[in-house]
Amino acid sequence: MRPLLRLVDGLSTACAWIASALALVLIAVTLFEVFMRYVAGTPTIWVFDVAYMVSGASVLLAGGHTLRTEGHVRIDFVSSRFPPRVQALVQAAFFGLVILPALYFITAASWRKAWAAFLRGEVEAVSPWAPVIWPFYTALTVGLVVLSLQVVAQMVRLLAQAISPADTPRPNGAH
Amino acid sequence: MLFDIPIPLLMFATLFAFIFLGVPVAFALIGTSFLFGLSIFGQVTGLQLWNQLFDVASRYVLAAVPMFIFMGAVLERSRLAERLFHSMRMLVGNLPGGLALATIAMCALFAAGTGIVGAVEVLVGLIAIPAMMRYGYSRSLIAGTICAGGSLGTMIPPSIVVVIYAAMAQISIGELFAAVLIPGSMMVVLFVVYIVGHAMLFPADAPRLPADDVSLPLSARLRVFAEGVIPPLILIVAVIGSILAGIASPTEAAAVGSIGVVLLTIWYRDFSPKMLFDALMKTITINTMVVFIVIGGTMFAGVFLVHGGSRMVDDLISAWDLGPTGVMLMFLAVLFLLGFVLDWVSVVLIAVPLFVPIIKVHGIDPIWLGAMAVVMIQTSYLTPPMAPSIFYLRSIAPPEMTFGEMYRGVAPFVVCQLLTLALIAVAPWTATWLPSLMR
Numbered sequence: 001m002r003p004l005l006r007l008v009d010g011l012s013t014a015c016a017w018i019a020s021a022l023a024l025v026l027i028a029v030t031l032f033e034v035f036m037r038y039v040a041g042t043p044t045i046w047v048f049d050v051a052y053m054v055s056g057a058s059v060l061l062a063g064g065h066t067l068r069t070e071g072h073v074r075i076d077f078v079s080s081r082f083p084p085r086v087q088a089l090v091q092a093a094f095f096g097l098v099i100l101p102a103l104y105f106i107t108a109a110s111w112r113k114a115w116a117a118f119l120r121g122e123v124e125a126v127s128p129w130a131p132v133i134w135p136f137y138t139a140l141t142v143g144l145v146v147l148s149l150q151v152v153a154q155m156v157r158l159l160a161q162a163i164s165p166a167d168t169p170r171p172n173g174a175h
Numbered sequence: 176m177l178f179d180i181p182i183p184l185l186m187f188a189t190l191f192a193f194i195f196l197g198v199p200v201a202f203a204l205i206g207t208s209f210l211f212g213l214s215i216f217g218q219v220t221g222l223q224l225w226n227q228l229f230d231v232a233s234r235y236v237l238a239a240v241p242m243f244i245f246m247g248a249v250l251e252r253s254r255l256a257e258r259l260f261h262s263m264r265m266l267v268g269n270l271p272g273g274l275a276l277a278t279i280a281m282c283a284l285f286a287a288g289t290g291i292v293g294a295v296e297v298l299v300g301l302i303a304i305p306a307m308m309r310y311g312y313s314r315s316l317i318a319g320t321i322c323a324g325g326s327l328g329t330m331i332p333p334s335i336v337v338v339i340y341a342a343m344a345q346i347s348i349g350e351l352f353a354a355v356l357i358p359g360s361m362m363v364v365l366f367v368v369y370i371v372g373h374a375m376l377f378p379a380d381a382p383r384l385p386a387d388d389v390s391l392p393l394s395a396r397l398r399v400f401a402e403g404v405i406p407p408l409i410l411i412v413a414v415i416g417s418i419l420a421g422i423a424s425p426t427e428a429a430a431v432g433s434i435g436v437v438l439l440t441i442w443y444r445d446f447s448p449k450m451l452f453d454a455l456m457k458t459i460t461i462n463t464m465v466v467f468i469v470i471g472g473t474m475f476a477g478v479f480l481v482h483g484g485s486r487m488v489d490d491l492i493s494a495w496d497l498g499p500t501g502v503m504l505m506f507l508a509v510l511f512l513l514g515f516v517l518d519w520v521s522v523v524l525i526a527v528p529l530f531v532p533i534i535k536v537h538g539i540d541p542i543w544l545g546a547m548a549v550v551m552i553q554t555s556y557l558t559p560p561m562a563p564s565i566f567y568l569r570s571i572a573p574p575e576m577t578f579g580e581m582y583r584g585v586a587p588f589v590v591c592q593l594l595t596l597a598l599i600a601v602a603p604w605t606a607t608w609l610p611s612l613m614r
Contacts, residue, residue: 020455030430056232062459071460072199079197102209105221
């Protein structure tokens with residue numbers, strides 16, 4: 001089990017690195033556009049699309065990492081009064097019964113969109129540059145898949161924690 | 176009976192149940208949308224929710240968010256803050272309440288340099304609290320100053336609160352930035368007036384610094400100012416100025432600001448590849464946290480709408496016969512109350528879509544209302560007992576500082592914010608004049 005969990009963590013971290021690189025790309029292409037528009041006077045037609053795609057992909061690709069490192073806001077002034085075991089069980093149940101099914105359906109839809117776009121060579125509909133859209137769809141799908149895997153991993157850790165709270169580290173490893 | 180409760184209400188009940196169970200807010204929103212989406216969309220629920228996700232992931236304006244966060248993350252890792260506090264102390268240290276003034280000035284500058292709420296407070300607090308403690312400032316004045324200064328992050332451009340609010344309310348980000356500029360400055364002035372007044376009335380709360388610490392000749396002061404304050408100031412003016420002048424979109428200005436802070440760290444010899452990497456990882460984590468709430472909120476709003484949620488809110492408001500003023504007051508009250516239990520992104524995401532159609536119907540100026548809403552969100556950030564600002568402070572404050580002292584210290588600053596709000600309400604031009612120049 002542990003090697004599997006580490007594998008998922010590793011996937012999330014790798015995707016987070018890609019997301020970081022994309023954030024750099026976002027800054028770079030936007031600066032390029034600023035230069036082309038305001039200095040050279042010849043705005044590009046591709047930066048707008050690249051910027052939103054890179055930015056959106058970065059959000060989804062960092063999803064697993066953000067979950068693992070407890071980056072999400074939670075309101076714990078009620079739940080922190082429950083015993084740790086109950087807290088862990090509640091979280092695990094929520095992840096397993098609500099979030100996983102939701103992510104499954106969303107990811108499946110995302111995958112079908114990406115595949116269909118790839119087969120049809122679908123292009124961005126409103127952009128004058130009209131790039132193919134499947135790489136963006138695929139990046140979103142990869143992000144969703146890794147997030148789903150990380151949700152499973154966190155659930156396993158929470159359950160382990162609920163069964164034997166003493167010898168399991170906190171699910172995130174951050175605290 | 177369960178089925179007699181209108182579904183929109185049930186949605187809210189489920190959402191808050193999830194939130195109070197302590198699951199991440201973004202997932203509480205997504206989960207609720209999924210459960211209630213199933214009953215209308217059935218087979219295509221996944222596709223419907225994915226469409227909402229795609230809609231958020233492909234919004235160009237949201238590309239500004241990671242870059243504003245990046246600016247803050249880099250500043251946080253550089254020694255710029257210490258240098259700035261040192262400079263500020265030199266410059267205003269010999270006024271009554273000098274250290275507190277230096278703290279507010281620094282918060283205002285940093286709020287202008289970074290979009291992250293909370294980051295300003297922690298960053299400045301870590302430097303300013305020990306300094307003020309050492310010189311014997313009263314603990315409640317310290318607490319109030321740090322929390323109030325930190326809350327400026329929601330108000331002073333380029334605030335992410337403003338970006339998200341404008342995106343949700345479908346108004347121009349640049350115009351909303353312009354709208355909060357005068358109120359934000361007035362608020363800083365009110366803070367300064369209060370601190371100076373307090374220090375003059377109760378000198379024991381804010382002892383004067385030893386003379387040799389702060390009595391520098393004018394030439395030395397000018398040099399400190401030129402070295403420590405001018406470079407970040409240029410950056411801030413360039414970023415905010417280009418948005419306000421309508422030259423650059425917020426996304427473009429954010430990119431310029433991002434490269435600007437990196438150049439600043441190189442200029443001050445704080446730069447290292449590791450620092451850049453850490454800042455990037457921090458950036459994507461915070462960005463994902465923020466945008467996931469936007470995604471969840473958009474899904475929630477979509478499903479809520481299909482279940483007749485906005486009609487229910489409409490009916491409720493027309494049943495109470497509120498009129499424009501009533502609607503505005505109710506909107507602000509909702510923001511304030513939600514702000515007690517939720518973080519600001521969730522507050523904006525839940526409240527704004529509900530009220531936008533009603534606000535349009537009543538012909539309320541959305542920019543004017545937006546400026547007031549931003550101040551209200553900021554006040555809610557500061558107001559005890561459920562105040563994020565206090566929680567941030569607790570994480571960095573010395574253990575001997577009590578919650579009582581924090582609450583007492585924060586209260587006068589809350590009054591300053593309410594005064595600002597009242598001012599915008601009675602003199603709408605304070606918010607609408609600058610944006611009108613941009614059109």
